[in-house]
Amino acid sequence: MAANTQSMRGFEHLEGLPEAVFKRLYQQPATALAIFRRMLPNLGKTFVMAMLFNPDPIPISTLEAWVHPTKNSLKEEAFAKLRQLHLVNERQGTFALDATFKVELKKALTGGGPPGCFGLPCDTDDKKKVDVAFLDKYATEQWESILHFMVGNEVPSSRRPSEGVVRLLLHGKLMEKARSSSETMITQLGFSFLLQEVNAQVWTLLLLYLDMAEQLRMDPVDILHFLFLLGSLELGQDYDMKSLTPTQKGMLEDLRDYGIVYQRKSSSRRFYPTRLATALTSEVRALNSPAATMKNAISQSDDNGFLIVETNYRMYAYTNSPLQIAVLNLFARLISRFPNLVTARITRESIRLAISKGITAEQIIDYMTANAHPQLRKNTPILPPTVVDQIRLWQIEGERMKATHGYLFKEFTSNSEFNAVCKYANDIGVLVWVDKSKGMLFVSKHEQIADYIRKRAQSNK
Incomplete structure (x- = not known):
């Protein structure tokens, strides 16, 4: 399928990244596979597969000959996407796959790569193993607690979003601090967020998380690697943390708050991806329960x-x-x-x-x-x-109607005084409104105007 659903937000974000970042992204099989599956149109995938096991560059004219003249728009879309994602090296009228991407995609498709490149399943049994039904319930409760918090519902203290989640919502302007109190309230962006399909909601928060990577002292590329890795894991399987980088281990605590992964306790050496995680790079709904997502709940x-x-x-x-x-x-x-x-x-x-x-x-x-x-x-x-x-x-x-805080001056002693004060207020930039027929003016600040009127009155004595 063409990458055109709301849940493509995370992948669309990648399109604006510099080439050097793509080179680093392509160093992991899970990331290479996710980009191949979700960012390329069908014709683009066909072109990639044609080049993947071909040791020589392929003439662009050969690829063009595969496409019916009436489908030129699809061909141009595929070529543009390959160039945009820096997947091909173009030279003398030929295309060749980026060398790193080629190696890692081969590993992904043929089962190669080092242990743990698609997650490291635990080699010991979990004495308190959880099933898929439990994971779905956990993910639903965690995610819905965020949505309930956003719309102002009472949330039990045990399920109230963590400070990190609230900080993320404020950072993304999905919520804002009320002027009259320290409480938070939903914004226009937040309301739009509520109406999104759940995969799009998840990616929205994850992109905000990525945007805060520098503040969190995390490597953005490492974050993306882990997100794409999570999308390739098996629902219901427990995975060992020892194959994760320090950045990825640090992410687990935050991802627990979103309901994307489950850990029995923070010191646990194993984690379970929930349906929110395994749907990150797929086109299936993350949660299927009618009450599980705002999309299902209100749309x-x-x-x-x-x-x-x-x-x-x-x-x-x-x-x-x-x-x-x-x-x-x-x-x-x-x-x-x-x-x-x-x-x-x-x-x-x-x-x-x-x-x-x-x-x-x-x-x-x-x-x-x-x-x-x-x-x-x-x-x-x-x-x-x-x-x-x-x-x-x-x-x-x-x-x-626009309300402006200010001060009204009226009942001037003479028309000349009124005109002089109007001119002075306009000159210093505090004049908001004037009605010459009624001899009234409205200003945003009054101290300088009052001093001017007083000094003018004294000079006229």
Whole structure:
């Protein structure tokens, strides 16, 4: 498949890296295989396989001859991707695979490479071995605790995200500190994050983690190697840590917080990859439980939409998911809750509150459309136009009005005094608004204006 899904974010990030970084990345079989599998279009993979076991460079014209003239766009896309990823050396009209990539991809495909290059399975039995069901439950709880925290739900202290996770959310501007308190609140980027498919969510956090590598005193290439290695591991198998580098061992504690790996305790010498890890370089969903991801929790399939929106701004949500209810509470006023049903109302205040958190009208409309009940989907358009228009108007209303802290001056002794003060305020850059007909002006700072008026009055005595 072409690399075009949301979960490709991690791989798209690589495209902007310098050639020297690619040379280091290609030194590991797991990384070479992951890039081959997930970053190349089908035609690009075909070209790579043609060159992989060929000792000589292949004329570009030969590769071009394999493609039907009507598919030139696919050919150009494949060539561009090979060049962009520095996978080929181009010389005198020929292509040859990068030597390092060629060696490591061969190892990956033929089972070569040193022990541990695809993880080192433990050679002793785990007395308290865990199964896949346990790992799925663990990953779900860890990941959902982050999502619950983001939408403002109460999270038990034992499951509250660690300081490292909170720092990562703040660093990525998915959350921000409230101005009036030390508490954190979701941002526009955070709301978009909640609506992503879970693999994309995981990669979003991992890329933020990668962005903080320098602060964490970690090698970014080593981090990427480990992430691609995790994507190649077997779910349910326990692995020994002794083949990991110091950077990778340090990563395990953070990855535990995200639910990507499981360790019974921090001193344990073995770890288990969860489904969040093994899905990093695949196209399958990381978690399949309906409650396991925000995507599954709030973006059900067309047949399972849960929201009904009426022209009177009332909403009926057929759900008992705390995540779904918490997201509704971000932009609607909850009225009552029953088993499997929540009623709410969209109000000017609820929309303005959502907008103040950085959530846009379009995000709210898209969310309601994506989760509309099948009964609502029979309508064209799906949502009542009056509701959609009003949500947009409430956002525009907020954009039209801007509050500025300042001071109002009025009742001047004469018109000449008013004009002089206006000119002075404008000259020093504090004039915000003026109404000459009423003899009033509004300034952002008053000390200098008051001194000017006082000195002017004294000089006129």
